[in-house]
Amino acid sequence: MYRRRALILLAALCAALGVGVSPASAANTAYVFAYFTESPNMNGANYGLHLAVSQDGLNWTPLNQNNPVVTPTAGTLGLRDPFILRKQDGTFAVLATDLNGTDFGQNNQYLHVWDSTDLTAFTGYRRIKMHNLNTHTWAPTAFWDASRGQYGIVYSASNGSTDVFMVNYTTDFRTVTANQVYFSPGFPVLDGDIVVDGSTFYLYYKNLSNGLLYGARSSTGAANSYTTYTSGLRQGNAIEAPLLVKNNDGSGWRLWGDSFSPVNNDYYAWSTSNVGGNSWTALNQRAYTPPLNAKHGSIAGISAAEYNALVSRWGLPNWSRLKSSNFPDRYVRHYDYAGRLDAYPFDPYQDQLWRMVPGLSDSAGVSFESVNYPGRYLRHYDYVIRLDANDGTAAFRSDATFYRVAGLADPAWSSFRSANYPDRYLRHYNYLLRVDPVSSATDREDATFRVTP
Known part of the structure; x- marks a missing residue:
């Protein structure tokens, strides 16, 4: 604030003296x-x-x-x-x-x-x-x-x-x-x-x-x-x-x-x-x-x-990416319909692009729709994250819905709690995505992401 005021005063002084800024x-x-x-x-x-x-x-x-x-x-x-x-x-x-x-x-x-x-x-x-x-x-x-x-x-x-x-x-x-x-x-x-x-x-x-x-x-x-x-x-x-x-x-x-x-x-x-x-x-x-x-x-x-x-x-992007907190060179992506955390860059680069839409089971939550496979969403099945087509069932909608909360390892970042298993969060384990309970510091890091374009 003070710097900006000083610059304004400098500009006014220079204008009065006929000096260019x-x-x-x-x-x-x-x-x-x-x-x-x-x-x-x-x-x-x-x-x-x-x-x-x-x-x-x-x-x-x-x-x-x-x-x-x-x-x-x-x-x-x-x-x-x-x-x-x-x-x-x-x-x-x-x-x-x-x-x-x-x-x-x-x-x-x-x-x-x-x-x-x-x-x-x-x-x-x-x-x-x-x-x-x-x-x-x-x-x-x-x-x-x-x-x-x-x-x-x-x-x-x-x-x-x-x-x-x-x-x-x-x-x-x-x-x-x-x-x-x-x-x-x-x-x-x-x-x-x-x-x-x-x-x-x-x-x-x-x-x-x-x-x-x-x-x-x-x-x-x-x-x-x-x-x-x-x-x-x-x-x-x-x-x-x-x-x-x-x-x-x-x-x-x-x-x-x-x-x-x-x-x-x-x-x-x-x-x-x-x-x-x-x-x-x-x-x-x-x-x-x-x-x-x-x-x-x-x-x-x-x-x-x-x-x-x-x-x-x-205009701003109509997609987002999820960057890992503890492996910041890696981003959430799908590969053969599996949810993964891979080192960037990679091709197809679109595999890491997500449309964060209102949660399919609760609009207060969020669901992740693939940009290059529209109609497919990240969902958990037996706690493993995969990219599946929306089959219209209530179970799918719940499996594909998460609540965005302050990052468990860094509140400036984000974590995503499962809608139907509220004790479990989206996390990576051996670079594969899952929904798991979080207890240790490592768990919290694994479950923390930066939402970025």
Whole structure:
């Protein structure tokens, strides 16, 4: 509250003095995530621009039913690695790699670009040519360079001998200066992300020689002025696409990393209170939930009004997922009509999507209808959970009805008590779902879930 009042007073003072207020000082209270989608068997692959929103910057809600909000109409007709930049006038530019699919052997000299006032509509679509080299133009990031009065567009390319970051400068994202090498530390690099904080420019990148993520910094943001200052970071088997985000409330920073392969966990995250230090703490996966099937994206701060406009324009999902409390990389899904808890991601990814409808035997409760098998519900039979078609009987309706209560292991999460066996709760045991009595701390963890889009 005090921060918002201070920002309002600052804006009023600057207006009285005739000084412009940078959009970086706007009262952002929420976040937007731009991404494309893939899944292990590519059932969820879509190379258009997807958006998700979050109020805490950790748990994300896909918009437009996780369908693209805009798709390229030129070049390869697809995109990867979308990047959202808040420009100095408060509007947005969206840039993306011009690549439809996974044929990374293609060379392409162009980037996709759109303009947007508030991300509820996208205008001025074009492709801009970044260079004349026989190489790729991947993973753009952009930043405002106040000393030049221009935006820098940095992207991954090859200089003929190794992978480097190139830069072009622009004022309008239509015409750009000639390309030049921006960062070439003596080993191949990929996927840069640049954030300007005060007078310091932070560049996070992947070192292709060892597969780790690093942070570099510069006091000027000029080409070849960065010095790496962090140790290497990795979670999971492989990681790329570092994504550096300053918390809206100014309390700290987060770093996201893409798992590189759609068969592994999509995102990992770290946090720090001091981005200039060398101390990143890996976040437990209980703390965050990336958008469904999201790959290599970007995050920008948005205002409450922009958040509400995005939700109003694109709509919230009509399905939910259940994330395990003690195995937060696993979600409730059906497989061969059995209720299970499996590590995400998997295909068909729709097996984890549920319509939480009023309880079939009591509207005060809830029933879980499968999205990809409509008319089938999670129900217990001999205490084992399975996905069965509604046979219209009272017994089925009771077996398929649960009462949602505060999580037995975490009241911020949820547990589900059986309607017809009120001493039993939905839980997992050896990754299979059952309804059982709950007594131990392990039982309570097994019976606790986060309801998430």
